[in-house]
Amino acid sequence: MKTFISPKTISELNEFISNNKNRNIIFLAGGTDLLVDQEKFNTADIIIDLNKISELRNISVYCEKINIGSTCTMTDIAKYKQLQNIFPLLVNAATNVGSPQIRNRATIAGNIANASPAGDTIPVLSVAEAKIRIFNLEKNKELLVPINKFFLGPGQTILKNGDYIVGFEVPSKILQDCEYAFYKVGQRQALSISKLSVTCLYQLSHKKIHKIRMAAGSVAPTVKRLYKTEEYLQNSNLSYAENEVMRFVKSEIEPITDVRSTEEYRKEITGRLVLKCLQEMKS
Ligand SMILES: Cc1cc2nc3c(=O)[nH]c(=O)nc-3n(C[C@H](O)[C@H](O)[C@H](O)COP(=O)(O)OP(=O)(O)OC[C@H]3O[C@@H](n4cnc5c(N)ncnc54)[C@H](O)[C@@H]3O)c2cc1C
Known part of the structure; x- marks a missing residue:
């Protein structure tokens, strides 16, 4: 039988994952890719909905870096004023994803974790030399991985069962001028x-x-x-x-x-x- 959970905090999420290491876990963000991939969806023992974890839906702009949370949607990105000034390339790419309905659901981490060669935010984060914040279940801690080390092939990434994307770090220096x-x-x-x-x-x-x-x-x-x-x-x-x-x-x-x-x-x-x-x- 499938389990569906919707944790409200990162610590609740991590505790649940650690206690269910041996079951096949799948993360659900906007569902715009996952819900059309029946095979992936059907093979999961546990579906974890990330949408209620507000800590994952933050954007913050600092002098040296920009942090974008995993469940920020394309609409969140497109509408974020500071990003429009500092990282218009990402805003432009997010604005070009699908339709308004898709952009309201589709998250940046879903776009990256889906690992399609056609994912619109991937080349953008790639030229900006972004790093991906990953919760690594085996080490039980967060790792920072350069985006060019993340993809293994179409639909394949370095994420292992229970690992998930916390967010993205973009170095501001690369975007300057x-x-x-x-x-x-x-x-x-x-x-x-x-x-x-x-x-x-x-x-x-x-x-x-x-x-x-x-x-x-x-x-x-x-x-x-x-x-x-x-x-x-x-x-x-x-x-x-x-x-x-x-x-x-x-x-x-x-x-x-x-x-x-x-x-x-x-x-x-x-x-x-x-x-x-x-x-x-x-x-
Ligand atoms: C009609 C339509 C039009 C589209 N147009 C475009 C387009 O123009 N450009 C484009 O790039 N894409 C497009 N897409 C694809 C899709 O909308 C995007 O890839 C979207 O960003 C996926 O995000 P999501 O939140 O919906 O992911 P989901 O469907 O929830 O998840 C996708 C995959 O990522 C995994 N995942 C999600 N979040 C995490 C996380 N935090 N950590 C680890 N794994 C995670 C899920 O387990 C799943 O395997 C379109 C899709 C549809 C249906």
Whole structure:
């Protein structure tokens, strides 16, 4: 028989998990992914609803970092004034998820833990070099894990049974004086999972690219940071060779053909969107 619980505090949650280590535990946040994944839902012995734990739904902005709680919804993020100023890239991505109804339910941790290569907040947290606060059941304590160490493949993460995401830490220094670009290509303008996406966080200084971080979504088993392309462009004076940029981008991604798009389209358009980001920097 399934158990469904809805703890009200983190300590109540941790105590319950520790006492039920040997049962198959699943966490429920907004349910927008989980409730359509019947297989996952059906195999769980215990479903833990995180929505009543107010400690998990906080956003705080400090000088050196931004903390975002796991159950903050896309709407919470989109409406948070300080984030609009300090981290507009995340606000933009959150605003582009699904529809208003989905954004009112869909949480940031659900988007990350679901580990879809199409998850819209993943490339954003990736270029911002966010760290994930994870409650680790085995060690019975919180760990801070860099986002690029979290994903193992589509739908797969380092989380073990009973581990859960407490929240996210974004270093403010990385966002300071940066501009951004976020392009998502979908079947429609709204309510559309991406065929591919390109995210770029950059800083120009004296007409040179002083800092650049790029990531592409839906073009590999996990969201890809474009490290080689970044290295090629770093410190360049925007007089890059377009065909070289295309070559680097294409060498870094491994898209597949599926119901949403083809391998060829994804490769070509990802490259062109990276060029579009660079064009934007010139203007
Ligand atoms: C119509 C529709 C449109 C959509 N459009 C988009 C879109 O445009 N862009 C996009 O990126 N996504 C989209 N999605 C997918 C989905 O809405 C997002 O991935 C959402 O952020 C998932 O969050 P959730 O809170 O609903 O997660 P849930 O469904 O509750 O959980 C998803 C997974 O994460 C796990 N989980 C949740 N919280 C935690 C936690 N704190 N710790 C550990 N594990 C956890 C759950 O166990 C489950 O495996 C769409 C979905 C639908 C149904």
